[in-house]
Amino acid sequence: MISLKAGLSWLIGLALLATLLINLTIQLMHAGPRVRAEAGSNLRLAREFVLTTIATLPDNEDPAPALRRLYANLGSLRHVDIRILERGEAPPALWPRSGDASDDDPPAWFVKMVDVPPPRVIIVPIRIHDREFGGVAIVSNPLDELGEIWSDMTRLASISLMVTLAIIVLMLVLVRFSLTPFSALQAGLADLETGKSGVRIAPGGASEFRNISSALNSLATTLDRVRQENRDLVNQLIDIQDSERKEIARDLHDEAGPCLFSIRAASASLQEAVAQSPPNTARIQQICAIVDTASETLQLLIGGLLGRLRPKGLSELGLEAALKSLFASWSLGHPEVELRLLAPHDLSSLDETTAFTAYRVVQESVTNIFRHAKASWAQVSIEFGWERIEERGESEADELPRLTLVVEDNGIGVSEQRRSGMGLLGMRERVQGRGGTMKVERRAQGGTRVIVALPIGDEEEPDRR
Template identity: 50%
Template sequence: MSLKARLGWLIAIVLTAMLAVNVAIMIGHAGPRVRAEAESIEHLSHELVETALASVQETKDPIPSLRRLFDNLRNLRHIEIEILPNDDIAPSFDSKLRKEMQTGVPDWFVSLFAPTPKIDIVPARIGDVQYGNIAIIFDPVDELAEIWSDLLWLGAISLAVTLLMLALVLTLLSRTLSPFDSLGRGLARLEAGEKDVRLDLRGASEFRNISQKLNSLAATLDRVTEENHSLIDRLFAVQDSERRDIARDLHDEAGPCLFSIRAGAATLVAAASGNFPDPELLRRTCANIDAAGQALQTLLRRMLERLRPPAMSELGLETALRGLFASWSDSRADVRLSLRIAHDLSCLDEKIALTAYRVVQEALTNIFRHSSAANAEARLEFVEAPPELAGAEALRVLVEDDGVGLPEERRFGLGLIGMSERVHTLGGMMRMERRPEGGTRIEVLLPLPEVEEAEAEERESDDL
């Protein structure tokens, strides 16, 4: 059931309950009303009879006068007055009243509120002579019919008002919840991958806030999509550049080495075919072949290090990092490098270790290219993971320098973008900022998997 239908049913139930309560209150007041009216009529009728008897005390034949007086009182509501001869007994009006009361009035209403018909007998005594009896009959038919009529009218009016209120509330509810439709269409368009999805800010403040946040989400998705496309284009460009560099190295360095080896081999074959080989020529040829082999081996080692550090899988992260720092120190003695490792890193899995290595590698590359720093330091340690990260512990990688710092309008290059993507792929977080004392600080937190998860991944790798 939709939210609109649920709210509509809830409002309808509340209004119906209010209508039922109003009707119950009106019905509850019916009994006291009938009793109060009966007591009032009973008191009034006794006073009328006593007054009538007092007015004919001096009359010789009082009965005709009393009959005329009581005939004139027949229009009174709820009572009937009859003059009975002395030998007549009080009539039974119960069956007559019950039949009349049930005319147009439901049985349950009669049984709840109809009082027992009451007949009072007053002797018609004039002087010392009794001319009969005066029967005062209390008839509640009119009062019950009037109350029932009032209930019907009030119930009908209340029902009409309730239906009108329900219609107005449902109309208002439909208009109030109409922004949900536009929100649904906007989300569907976002799911379909459409761009420039923006919603009009209308409706209640809550809908305006949701629409504004959805517009912000759409703008962020558009920006992320553009960044992804740009990143893909730059990745392809870097891939092509890397292929060109490898092809150039193979052509410019491996090609001459292989040619030198082949030439030396041909020289050895020619020398071996003669009757008197020249020892000096053989020594020079073998030396040239050895130099070409060493150059080719150095080229292959350098290319492998660019693709993947071999010391990582063989000796671990710490050894690979110390080799990286030693290589940079040999080539750039103008920058003082410091590496601090507070804990044993041999427990790290391959993904986290490789990501930490690439972070330090890219950070050092940027320091030597852009920072003009005199000192740089990298620290690796295990820390307690912040609430934003999953897991209890994290590997903290911190790289700092005392160079010129980040520019005001910084734009991440492909290396930093790739570093950030690596970190976020592992569920980590990365922060790059200016140091208060000058220079740049790059901090990366990589969550460490739980022991159970690490063992499960290890078993899966063993099975494969």
């Protein structure tokens, strides 16, 4: 996998290289027309110059020596070759280039690619007063112009290559400096993955890195808070379990113990009464009554313990009956609070896990009302509903069945500190564990409202009607 730094460097380098190739291609495309135009122009200028020179020659002597001396003094002309021909002398088949070949000459492949035209020859006769004195051969030399083009292109390519390398090096340094915060982000994420607490990333670099650092710090803060809440919940769970064990042990010791001792003592007395001859019927009846009373007390004790461990009648009678039984027991202990239960639908189709979760939510909510709300009435409504789920990228939305619980009262209302208390936190964890949602709010008329939505599986979907 290529790194971001290498990818940016390659991208910039390829862009600069593509720009260089485009510029060279454009120059190469214009090289042929440029050479042809330059060669034609120079050829025309040389012809005019030769004609002007011939017109100024004296009339009484051979002009050839004077012309040779003139062109020898001029030296090599740019892009043209001039040769003085004697009368009757034919021009050579191969015209040499002006000057000797050098390392600056363009390579053969470049000459072939540009398609340089062949040298063009113009013969200007030397005629004075109708007398022929030979001629002047003018040859265009396009390779000189092509050499200048080759020199310009190589110079441009060299400068562009050096600039490209300099920009790539500068970009590497800049990218390396700009991506320095990535190391801190990677280390912070690694610490979060290992479960460390108190992970914070110092904001630095570009604004994007600062935003990412702030988001990670917020995530770390949330994780620390969730871990602390989980530890508090575990500690609370352990305390509740220990407290329940102590209460059960105390009830067994204080109530079950005497009952069992009474039954054991009655059994010994019954053996003695039966052993008498004749048996003491009145004594036997008295002992049986003692055993019956102790057994009944022990049965009530075990029933109460089972009711504390598991809601009485929840599995057999359903959620609605279990809540009615719970409300009846609460009404005896708290007659000052009017309890109302609204259940317009048949709740017997609920699975045991959902029903037990709903029962515990109602139990904890109403317990908080008794302890903190100072309310005169409380109402619990339980009904089936449908939750609209809109899938991303789809125009249609799906509806999922859910069980909605609303517990409200007319008390003093819940405070912010109480809203995050351990009881409500435990309820929220229980609801979220079932994939549901929970919201606690203040009623406009006064008091508190707890709204819980629990998902229901396909096998428990209620009839839409």
